[in-house]
Amino acid sequence: MTLALAFRRQRHQEVATLAATHDANERRVTELYTAAAEQLGSDKAAVRLAGLYALERLAQDNPDHRQTIVNVICAYLRMPYTPPTPVDPEKERKAALREARRRYQAARAFGGSAVAAATPPATAEADPEGERQVRLTAQRILGDHLRDERPVQGRDTIPAGPRFWAGMRLDLTGATLIDFDFGYGHPADATFSGVTFSGDAWFVKATFSRHAWFGGVTFSGDALFDMATFSGGASFREVTFSRDALFDEAVARAPNAHHVWPVGWHLEPLPDGTGRLVRDEDTSPEKTASKQSKSAREAPER
Incomplete structure (x- = not known):
């Protein structure tokens, strides 16, 4: 009788330990997933790339979460996007000259204060090549796995x-x-x-x-x-x-x-x-x- 009770207590403790370990792992996965998904909303391409790589590692190590992560990657690719048009070197040169002339005139008119303001912040829309690389990486993850x-x-x-x-x-x-x-x-x-x-x-x-x-x-x-x-x-x-x-x-x-x-x-x-x-x-x-x-x-x- 005593042996049976001891066995039950030991078994109960093992089950409780396994459940606690599983819960801790799930919380950790959720935290990592949330952090990586939030990175996809960054206006910096490098941060978005880091988020994709983190999601890829998370899915590789946690098979039960793979479909959820695939859904997130697909949702990112479904967002509206227009690929950048091929660069025409001559048009690019002329555009650079026009921008330099505009900056020079603004600097003369406002004592240089307009020069810094002429450079827009880096965003997904302002960095089409960066966004292209992010999307190619998302596609590569799906294709590879x-x-x-x-x-x-x-x-x-x-x-x-x-x-x-x-x-x-x-x-x-x-x-x-x-x-x-x-x-x-x-x-x-x-x-x-x-x-x-x-x-x-x-x-x-x-x-x-x-x-x-x-x-x-x-x-x-x-x-x-x-x-x-x-x-x-x-x-x-x-x-x-x-x-x-x-x-x-x-x-x-x-x-x-x-x-x-x-x-x-x-x-x-x-x-x-x-x-x-x-x-x-x-x-x-x-x-x-x-x-x-x-x-x-x-x-x-x-």
Whole structure:
């Protein structure tokens, strides 16, 4: 009897200690998360970058908090943003001369007091290149940790790498993404509806476990979906391709799911019950006439 009571007391103390340790760890994670998230609101690009790196480390070390941190990064990328236009050296030189002349005239008129005031404080809006680097870093975090380079057929037996964050859901609705590299990406759900892809977009060998929504997307550069795998529904309704759109050897594992494929592509059934994306045949009058002419030339004489 005494032994049983001692065992119960010891067990109770162990459970209480574990609970206290867990609570302390959760409080620590919450504090770190709050501090890092607040850094994303700074007007200094370096501070925002530090916040992203802190969130990345926090997610890597605390799997239970990964989805929350992915949500924060996606929310940052969804904020309105216009990429800086390419710099024209001649225009930049002339603008610098105009600014120098304006400062000189202001200094003469006000005894130099206007010179310091002519320099605006550094903000996200006043530092477009800094904000670009912050966004590229946010994209890189998502791309790196959702990259799964295991063969699709071997994912049930081959363990994932330690940096892969499995089962993440992405919501980048309406975001502006710059040279977005999601090659080998493996999210659970992915919503890119209304996204503007500035530059090329790489989805080569990406695997979408459930839905993949690309409705209303604008691709300003090449859109590369070669060898991508769509395991659930996929929609490319009203997509705008400004340059090449490549879906070579892309596969749909659920051909009967809800799909809206890009104009010019359709699903071709495969013997294993899946479907492969192939280009539509060109049925324009010019192409048809060319085919008929070629057939006539190649037809044997009778």
